[in-house]
Amino acid sequence: MQENSSQNGRFYYRWEWQLQSDPEAFWPFFADTNRVNRDTGIFPVDELPLQGDELGDGRRRLKFRLPLPITWVEDPFEWVAPYTYGVLRQYENGPLRAMRVLAQMTPNPEGGSTLVYETWLEPRNVIGRLAAPIALGLIAPRRFNKAVQLYDKVAAIAAPPELLQRPYRLVPGAEGRLNAMADQLLAQGAPETLVARLLQEIKQADDLVLAHLRPYALADRWGVPRRTVLELALMATRVGLLDFQWEVLCPMCRGASDRVHNHLSEMSTNVHCPTCNIDFKADTEHSIELTFAPNPSIRPVERVEFCVAGPQQTPHVAVQLLLAPGEKRSIRPRLNLGRYRARTALLSGSQQFLVAEQGAAQTDISLNGQRWAAEIETLVAQATIELHNQTDDEQLFVLEELAWSDQAITAAEVISLQRFRDLFAQETLQPGEQFSVGSLTVLFTDLRDSTRLYREIGDAPAFGLVRNHFDVLREAIDTEEGAIVKTIGDAVMAVFRRPVSAMRAMAKSQQILANPPNGERPLQLKAAIHAGHSIAVTLNERLDYFGTNINIAARLEKFSQGNDMIISDFVYHDPEVQEFITDPALPMQATAFETQLKGFDDECFNLWRVAPQPSH
Secondary structure, eight states, X not given: XXXXXXXXXXXXXXXXEEESSOHHHHHHHHTOHHHHHHHTTOOOEEEEOOOGGGOOSSOEEEEESSSSOOEEEEOOOEEETXXXXXXXXXXXXXXXXXEEEEEEEEEOTTSSEEEEEEEEEEESSHHHHHHHHHIXXXXXXXXXXXXXXXHHHHHTTTOOGGGOBOXXXXXXXXXXHHHHHHHHHHHTTOOHHHHHHHHHHHHHBOHHHHTTBOHHHHHHHHTSOHHHHHHHHHHHHHTTSEEEXXXXXXXXXXXXXXXXXXOGGXXXXXXXXXXTTEEXXXXXXXXXXXEEEEOTTTOOOOOOOSOSSOGGGSTTEEXXXXXXXXXXXXXXXXXXXXXXXXXXXXXXXXXXXXXXXXXXXXXXXXXXXXXXXXXXXXXXXXXXXXXEEOSSSOEEEEEXXXXXXXXXXXXXXXXXXXXXXXXXXXXXXXTTOOEEEEEEEEEEEEETTHHHHHHHXXXXXXXXXXXXXXXXXXXXXXXXXXEEEEEETTEEEEEESSHHHHHHHHHHHHHHHHSOSTTOOOOOEEEEXXXXXXXXXEETTEEEEESHHHHHHXXXXXXXXXXXXXXXXXXXXXXXXXXXXXXXXXXXXXXXXXXXXXXXXXXXXXXXXXXXXXXX
């Protein structure tokens, strides 16, 4: 349905569609204004510096990428997910003076939803008055109708936007290179079915997806283990099928403020985010994400922006509204279960909410420039929120989900993966740079009585046993998704994301080494495990870890007697570790003791010795 009108030189256009999909399913498609603008023929845009009188809450100055660029100042997008969004643009030149758009999705009682898309235009001159009826009265409806019908078709079957496909272009000779690279991957042990699916993705996926390819998202869509697809992507990068890129994410909008296409060593952690107009240091666990893209020798993917600030640019933001001084607004978003934070761009501090199955159906948020409410209020998923801007300034209100996407592969995670360290050992940070890796499990091992071993059987045989013991450790650590950071003599330092992974790797390694085949000499492996926050740094031209918790872990190994594990109190009380220790299939015995550690003379540490229960 289409409705057009003109009054006092201004134009109004209204389009309506009856959709099969509900607002929640259709929102990721139509709220992706970057995709919508591209699919409806809007020109790419570039961002320009704001001028003094334009500075404000999230405003941007943009221009079309044209020989005679049209520039405008764009108010921040406003939205309430998954129902409505809109934006106002004030043009500095060209045929238009202003344009406002508003999209609204309303669920229908019988299923599906109604989409209404409205546009208000104010022409600047006669060219604008003549062009508007052609552009928005004739051309745009056909393009929007085609895009909406395609989006609705895919959304109605609960498929993600990644399944949308467009005509693609491979470079000359790419098919031959693809086949050769596929053979290399298969020769390295990559699963044949997944190699075929990756080649299909590279050939057919949308440029917007391929420009920031996320292996975990692929794995979830394919229904296969995430680690398998991540390792496939790393192998594909090594053979030249993919390139990886490190993206530095703003802590506020979580957008990629900087992108580095080759090495961590090219990246600075001191970054400016143009979206939020803030400087920040990318030194937290979620600051750096690894994504992939096809190698240009296979398929060129141009990273072009058609819209820079729509709702899906920051999908963790459920509500963004620009409130005038004194303005009141009542909204009812649909929220996911979990923690949220309410804040504004100008007022310091924030207020947290918990969205749960049971909670308040309504809450009031007053923006008054004073302290936010300290308590965490619990709301239901579709609570009504009453907003009131009691300040004398315009306020950009934001309600955002605190949880980060679990489909993102952070630098903190990937550098603790053995396959990454094997394939990309040259990846290091700039001298002096560092970033937090969050909670990391650190393992130190050593062989008991290795000096006596060399004396009793000779250097060559002993070295062979030590080398074989490294192979056992490497396989067990890799199986548990850990990585060996370094070896020092007979000792190993390794890292894991979870404490129980380190314990499983050690239990398996100690069992194998203590019971070797073919009458070989048994070895007793000492092990110590601690977990806590650490930072990643470059030491001796390789990625390493530093911090108090690393120092503590290194000092625990001396208490091990061999074929046991010394674990910290923090590790012992981890729920997964408790399940592992009490598992009747592999019963373990944990004995507590207290001690002091060198360099920590003011503290007394509670430690646990964990070993297999003696058989009766």
